[in-house]
Amino acid sequence: MCGIFGIYRNEKAAELVTLGLFAEQHRGQESCGMAVNDGIALRLRKKMGLVKEVFRPEKLTNLQGDIAIGHVRYPTCGASSVYNSQPHVVETLSGPSYALTSNGDIVNYIELRKDLEAKGVYFASTNDGELILKFIVYHVEKQGLSIIEAIREGMKHLKGAYSSLLATKEELYMFRDPYGFRPMVFGELQDGSTVVASESCALDILYPRWFKEVKPAEIIVVNKLGLTHIENDPAEYRETATARHCIFEHIYFSRPDSFVFGESVYKVRMNIGKLLAKADNVQADMVIPVPDSSNFIALGYSREKGIPYEIGLIRNHYVGRTFIKPDQTIRDESVYQKFNALPYFFEGRKVILIDDSIVRGTTLRKITKMIRNAGASEVHLRIGSPPVRYSCYYGIDTPTRKELIASNKSVAEIQEYIGADSLQYLDIQDLRKAVSVPEDYCYACFDGDYPVL
Ligand code: SF4
Structure with missing residues (x-):
C-alpha cells in the first residue's frame, strides 16, 4: 500500500x-x-x-x-x-x-x-x-x-x-x-x-x-x-467480468473520511460492525475498539446490539501502524509503545473487543493480555473481516501463508493462542453485504480466488 x-x-x-x-x-x-x-x-x-x-x-x-x-x-x-x-x-x-x-x-x-x-x-x-x-x-x-x-x-x-x-x-x-x-x-x-x-x-x-x-x-x-x-x-x-477493488481498503487501509471505490469508508465500516453484531449473541458490559481502524466497526456493532461503546484503549499516535512496519522485531515492540489500557476501567467487566482483522495474531494476543491484566472478567474478540488465509500480491504487504495465523490454525486454536473467552469473525457473505457492489471487489486474501497471477 x-x-x-x-x-x-x-x-x-x-x-x-x-x-x-x-x-x-x-x-x-x-x-x-x-x-x-x-x-x-x-x-x-x-x-x-x-x-x-x-x-x-x-x-x-x-x-x-x-x-x-x-x-x-x-x-x-x-x-x-x-x-x-x-x-x-x-x-x-x-x-x-x-x-x-x-x-x-x-x-x-x-x-x-x-x-x-x-x-x-x-x-x-x-x-x-x-x-x-x-x-x-x-x-x-x-x-x-x-x-x-x-x-x-x-x-x-x-x-x-x-x-x-x-x-x-x-x-x-x-x-x-x-x-x-x-x-x-x-x-x-x-x-x-x-x-x-x-x-x-x-x-x-x-x-x-x-x-x-x-x-x-x-x-x-x-x-x-x-x-x-x-x-x-x-x-x-x-480476465474477470467485473472489477476487483481491494476490500481491505474499506476494512483497514483507507481513512474513514475518504470515499473509496465510490462509497464512504466510514459507512462500510459501520455496516461491517452491524453485520458482525447481528450474527452474534454474546452479552457484555461494553464494546471497545482496537483504535483507530476499528473505531467505526465497533460503533456499528455497539449501535446494533445496544451495548455501550467505550474507549478503553489509548493509542499513542506518534507510533506508526504496526502492520506496515517491515521488520518483526520493530512490530512486536511497537504494540506496547502504541496501546495502553485505561486504569481502573476494566475491573470485573465483560468486554467485547473489536478489531478489523487478524494477520499474525501477535498484536491481539498482547492487547487481550493487557485488558485482562487491567481486570476485565471476560474478553470476547470480534473481527470485522473473515480469517486472512492467503497472501496479497496486489500492493499489500501481508506475510507469507506460513506466517498468517488463520492459514495454520482453526478459529478455536486462534482463540486459545490469543487468550480470548470467545472469538468470532465476520462471515464472507456478510462482508459482501457491507458494500454496494460486492461483485466488484477482491476477496482473495480470504478465499484464495486471485483475479490475476
Ligand atoms: S488479496 Fe486481499 S488485500 Fe490484496 S487486493 Fe485482494 S482483498 Fe485486497
Whole structure:
C-alpha cells in the first residue's frame, strides 16, 4: 500500500503535494518523494522518512514548478531503500523527461523486467514503479508509440495493481489498472488546477470544486487543452467480468473520511460492525475498539446490539501502524509503545473487543493480555473481516501463508493462542453485504480466488 498525489498547473505545486502526501501518510511511512516540473526540468527529492521530515518548508524552495507528483511508500515490491522509493525519473538524450509514481504491485515484474533488460533497458531499483515507467518510456522512445499508446500497451502486459501518475514537462497522465485494485480520485480546485490522489481525504483539505474516481483501465491526460478522458474497455485487458477493488481498503487501509471505490469508508465500516453484531449473541458490559481502524466497526456493532461503546484503549499516535512496519522485531515492540489500557476501567467487566482483522495474531494476543491484566472478567474478540488465509500480491504487504495465523490454525486454536473467552469473525457473505457492489471487489486474501497471477 502506498499513497500518490499529483497536481497540474498550480504555482504552489510542491506545497500542495506536501499537504496531500501528509493527508495520505497512513498509506506509507517508510519513505516519500516528489518530482516537480519547472518548465525546463523535472526536479526530484526523495528520502527515507515521514512527509513532515522530508518536505520541511526550507526543502521546498528547490522544488519550483507547477506540475508535481508525489508518493508515500511502504515497501512491497523491492527492499526498504531510497532507491526503491518513488517517484522514478527518466531524462532522455532527446530532451523529454518523465516521472512516475504508482500504488500497487506488478505480479509479473521479473518476467517483464528481464524482457526489457534484454532490450537494453537499465534498471536502478527493484521497485515495480520503475518497471512501469521504463516500460512506457521504452515504447515511446524506442518503438515510436505515443504515451497513451504506450500506457495501453502496458495494460496488455503489466499484470496486477497500479494506480499511476506520469508527469512530463508539459502534461500529467493518470491511469489505473483494468481491475481497479487500488483507489484513485481526481478533482478540480477553486483556481482551476487539477489534483489527483489515492484517497479523497487528501483532496478535501484543498477544498476542491468536485472530485470523482478514475475508472479501471481509464487514462486521463491533463494538458493546456484541459482534461481528456480515454475510457478503455476494461474487459479487453482483464480476465474477470467485473472489477476487483481491494476490500481491505474499506476494512483497514483507507481513512474513514475518504470515499473509496465510490462509497464512504466510514459507512462500510459501520455496516461491517452491524453485520458482525447481528450474527452474534454474546452479552457484555461494553464494546471497545482496537483504535483507530476499528473505531467505526465497533460503533456499528455497539449501535446494533445496544451495548455501550467505550474507549478503553489509548493509542499513542506518534507510533506508526504496526502492520506496515517491515521488520518483526520493530512490530512486536511497537504494540506496547502504541496501546495502553485505561486504569481502573476494566475491573470485573465483560468486554467485547473489536478489531478489523487478524494477520499474525501477535498484536491481539498482547492487547487481550493487557485488558485482562487491567481486570476485565471476560474478553470476547470480534473481527470485522473473515480469517486472512492467503497472501496479497496486489500492493499489500501481508506475510507469507506460513506466517498468517488463520492459514495454520482453526478459529478455536486462534482463540486459545490469543487468550480470548470467545472469538468470532465476520462471515464472507456478510462482508459482501457491507458494500454496494460486492461483485466488484477482491476477496482473495480470504478465499484464495486471485483475479490475476
Ligand atoms: S488479496 Fe486481499 S488485500 Fe490484496 S487486493 Fe485482494 S482483498 Fe485486497
